[in-house]
Each structure stands twice: as structure tokens, then as C-alpha cells.
Amino acid sequence: MIACLVLAFSGPPVESSRGIDAPEASVSAGVEGSGYEQAKRALEMASEMASDMANRDPAAAIEALEAALTELHEYAPLLAADQDALAARSQAQLNLARAMLIVDDEAGAEQAMDEAIRGELGGELEPKNLGPRLVDLYLPRRVALDNQGLAKLIVDCFDCDVYINERRVEDGTLELLLGEYRVWIEDPEGRREPHRERVSLTDKDDVETLYFGTPWRSGVGFVRLSEARSVSRLVPRWGELSLIAGGVTLALVGGVILAHDRPSCGVSMCTRTVKPALPFFVVGGAAALLGGVFLIVDEVRVGERRGQRAMLGWSMRF
Numbered sequence: 106m107i108a109c110l111v112l113a114f115s116g117p118p119v120e121s122s123r124g125i126d127a128p129e130a131s132v133s134a135g136v137e138g139s140g141y142e143q144a145k146r147a148l149e150m151a152s153e154m155a156s157d158m159a160n161r162d163p164a165a166a167i168e169a170l171e172a173a174l175t176e177l178h179e180y181a182p183l184l185a186a187d188q189d190a191l192a193a194r195s196q197a198q199l200n201l202a203r204a205m206l207i208v209d210d211e212a213g214a215e216q217a218m219d220e221a222i223r224g225e226l227g228g229e230l231e232p233k234n235l236g237p238r239l240v241d242l243y244l245p246r247r248v249a250l251d252n253q254g255l256a257k258l259i260v261d262c263f264d265c266d267v268y269i270n271e272r273r274v275e276d277g278t279l280e281l282l283l284g285e286y287r288v289w290i291e292d293p294e295g296r297r298e299p300h301r302e303r304v305s306l307t308d309k310d311d312v313e314t315l316y317f318g319t320p321w322r323s324g325v326g327f328v329r330l331s332e333a334r335s336v337s338r339l340v341p342r343w344g345e346l347s348l349i350a351g352g353v354t355l356a357l358v359g360g361v362i363l364a365h366d367r368p369s370c371g372v373s374m375c376t377r378t379v380k381p382a383l384p385f386f387v388v389g390g391a392a393a394l395l396g397g398v399f400l401i402v403d404e405v406r407v408g409e410r411r412g413q414r415a416m417l418g419w420s421m422r423f
Contacts, residue, residue, distance in 0.1 A: 141180040145190055148173040148197055155200040163207040170201040181268040181289040181301075191271070195221055195230065203239050218246045223284050224270045254309030255280040258288075262317040266293050281306060290317045340399045348396025355389025 151173035155166035174197060177184060184190055202217035222230055222243075230243065260267045260277045267274050268289040269281075283306050291299035304313050340348075362385065 141183045144173070144177045144180055145187075145193070148177050148190075148193055152193065152197050152200055155197075155204055163204045166204045167201060167208070167213075170197055170204065173197065174201070178271060178287060181271045181287070182266065182273075182291065184271045185268050185273040194271070195224060198224065199230075199239060202242060203236070206238055206242065214242060215246055218242050219250060219284060222247055222250055223282055223286065224272075226269060226272050226274070226279070226281065250282045250284075253283045256283055256306035256309060256311040256313070257281075258286065258304060258306065259312065259314040260288070260290060260317065261314060262290060264292065264294070265317055266291050283307060283309070288315065290315065339403055342400070342403070345396045345400040345403065348392050349400070350396075352389040352391065352393025352396060355385045355392065357389075359383070359385030359389060 151166075151169040154169045174194065177190070177194060184194070198217060198221035202214045202221065205211075205214035205217055224230075230247075258269070258279050258281055260274075262277070267277070269279065269286050271287065271289075285303050285305045287301070288304050289299060289301050291297075300317055304315070306313060
């Protein structure tokens with residue numbers, strides 16, 4: 106059976122601009138049962154092969170695992186309801202990272218580990234019984250992904266089931282680690298074809314929105330709206346407020362100096378000099394003015410962006 110498994114490989118799946126196409130060949134060729142059961146059995150065989158051949162032929166183990174994982178992902182709804190299979194998938198992903206470490210493919214091992222971490226959708230991944238080298242890879246990769254920040258994925262749909270990385274999600278708004286995610290959206294009543302695609306979250310605080318379901322009434326089956334990345338402020342709000350507060354404080358100090366400045370009296374009149382207080386007035390006024398300008402500009406820009414998002418979200422529902 107393992108011979109059949111290895112001979113069945115024909116390369117990675119082809120991805121189209123509208124979604125993800127099915128693989129051209131099946132890694133589970135020769136395995137009896139339904140397609141999903143074949144895919145599960147193929148993953149078991151690949152994991153066994155990886156355990157037996159990781160040190161003797163890690164390249165073959167890598168090929169077997171990659172093909173088996175690719176095929177299993179063709180059954181997102183079934184896989185999402187099968188906790189044992191999800192655990193086996195996570196273990197296979199870790200086995201893949203370990204095999205890549207053996208062939209000194211550090212970049213590939215990091216990618217495999219990142220995929221395993223993202224596959225938990227924020228949950229904790231526990232690489233058990235895989236040796237200290239794999240644990241040493243997991244910990245820094247988890248920290249690196251956390252330090253990159255989060256982006257937001259929104260699925261706005263009517264009467265639909267949503268699966269992300271083969272895990273069913275109930276909340277339509279998710280904050281996820283940066284990277285690529287497999288999205289599967291389907292109508293539980295089977296009124297429309299499922300929609301599948303890969304979504305890349307590349308920058309912190311980006312927002313990616315998918316609409317599915319409600320546009321059907323106007324003859325549109327699926328609409329994707331990729332929002333422009335969030336507008337960044339010219340200066341952080343705390344910096345703007347600090348400029349204003351600091352400027353006002355300096356102006357007050359100038360006022361205090363001026364109030365305590367004793368007038369110089371001559372024969373016919375008394376005069377008061379403002380030279381000691383002048384720098385405080387100038388610097389303080391400039392700082393307060395600059396902070397106020399930045400604050401107004403940023404609030405207007407961010408407000409306009411929020412208005413655009415609200416208008417886009419509203420218009421898609423009618």
C-alpha cells in the first residue's frame with residue numbers, strides 16, 4: 106500500500122483566481138472506502154511512513170505527508186466534525202516539520218510549523234513526543250507569529266456554514282495570525298455551490314471581508330470585498346495629545362513667569378518686559394498648534410475610512 110501511496114503523487118494542486126481546484130491526482134489511490142475515508146487512511150499511511158522513513162528517506166516522507174495533507178483538505182466539512190482526524194492532521198503537520206529539519210530545510214520546517222500553528226486558529230499546539238529539536242522550533246515560531254500581530258477576517262453571510270483551515274467557525278469576525286488561510290463557505294441547504302479560496306493576511310490590522318449568501322437575491326452568488334489596509338495615523342493619538350498638553354503647559358509656565366515679573370518703573374511710567382516668558386509662549390503655542398493639527402487630520406482620515414467600510418457593508422446587503 107505504501108508503494109501505491111508514493112506512486113500516486115503527481116504534484117501540488119492547481120489554484121485558480123476564483124478559488125482552489127481539486128488536486129489532479131489522488132494520494133489515496135488504491136485505498137478502499139469513501140473519498141474522505143480514503144484521505145484519512147492515506148494520512149495515516151503517510152504518518153506511519155514518516156515515522157519509519159524519517160531518518161532513512163526523509164524526502165519520501167515529506168512528499169507523502171504533503172500529498173496526504175493536500176487531499177485531506179478537500180473535505181473541510183467532514184474533517185471539521187472529526188476531532189480525531191483533526192488531531193491526526195496536526196500531528197502529520199508536525200511530522201512534516203520534523204522531516205524537513207532532518208534534511209536541513211530550515212525554511213521549509215518553519216513554514217510547516219507556522220501552518221500547524223495557524224491551523225489551530227488561536228488555540229495552543231502541543232508537539233508531544235517529537236523530541237527537543239521540534240519543540241525548539243515550535244517555541245520561537247509561536248513567538249515570531251505573535252509578534253507580527255493580528256489581522257481581521259470577516260465572513261458576512263446569510264444561512265451559511267464557514268470553515269477556516271478545516272475548522273468550523275461560528276463567529277463571522279475572527280482575529281487571526283498573519284499568513285494564508287483556506288476558506289470554505291457553503292449553504293447547508295445545498296442551494297448554491299460552496300465557495301473556496303485562499304485568503305492571505307499580510308499586514309497587521311488588515312481587514313479581509315468575504316460576503317456570501319445575501320447577494321443571491323439579486324442574482325449574485327458570491328462577492329468578495331478586499332478592503333484596503335487600515336489607514337494609519339500620521340502620529341499616534343497619545344503623541345498628538347502629548348503635544349497639545351505639553352504646549353499648553355509651556356504656555357502656562359510663560360504666563361506664570363510674566364505674572365511674577367516685576368515692572369521697571371522710570372520717571373514717568375512703568376514698563377514690563379516679556380522676554381523671559383517669550384520662549385515659553387512661542388514653543389508652547391507651536392507644540393499645541395501642531396498637536397491639534399495632527400489630531401484633526403488623523404481623526405478626519407480615520408473617520409472617512411470608517412464611513413467607507415460602513416457604506417460598503419451596507420451596500421452589499423441590498
